[in-house]
Amino acid sequence: MxxxxxxxFKRLFNRSPGTEREIDEELRFHLEQLTQAYLQQxxxxxxxxxxxxRRFGNVERIKEQCLAMGRRSRPFLVALKxxxxxxxxxxxVVRIRSTDLDTRHLGDLLIAVPILSRLFLYVRDLNPSTFLxxxxxxxxxxxxxxxxxLFKAYDQGMLTPVExxxxxx
Numbered sequence: 001m002x003x004x005x006x007x008x009f010k011r012l013f014n015r016s017p018g019t020e021r022e023i024d025e026e027l028r029f030h031l032e033q034l035t036q037a038y039l040q041q042x043x044x045x046x047x048x049x050x051x052x053x054r055r056f057g058n059v060e061r062i063k064e065q066c067l068a069m070g071r072r073s074r075p076f077l078v079a080l081k082x083x084x085x086x087x088x089x090x091x092x093v094v095r096i097r098s099t100d101l102d103t104r105h106l107g108d109l110l111i112a113v114p115i116l117s118r119l120f121l122y123v124r125d126l127n128p129s130t131f132l133x134x135x136x137x138x139x140x141x142x143x144x145x146x147x148x149x150l151f152k153a154y155d156q157g158m159l160t161p162v163e164x165x166x167x168x169x
Contacts, residue, residue: 023066027059030162057166066162077121084114 031052038048053059091110098104159167 020063020067023063026066026160026162027056027063030160031056031059062162062166081118081121084117088114 034052034055035045035048038051039045041048043051056062087110091107091112091114093107094110095104095107098107
């Protein structure tokens, strides 16, 4: 029961549905790129994977830092979701306690507005990459030669956001 409540809390307040999966894909892409670079230096596949992991660092720590940055950038959304939950609960209370027809309609509105608002927020967060079929990998180091990134996000120094995060250590 406690794990279910913790999962519900995370889904409601912490991140949009595909954020963790997108971060996993981004980290896997960088590990694969590092592995490819080491393979071009005439290393074996196992040596290249090991060197890539050593150079990249602690993948779980980097993932948690990326998730934390995402949570910090969305305080308004957390406040809005909290307000919508409060409004939904108030609507349920008004709907249950009222005997007057007009007051019951107010309760219906207090229930409908948060549900429709949350649906709008969900649809707004949908990403086309969510619907594209991608091969599921067991290991973040599995090499996929045929998978090409949808877009590249490099800065002037040809670094992606994750590479900038690693280089700032």
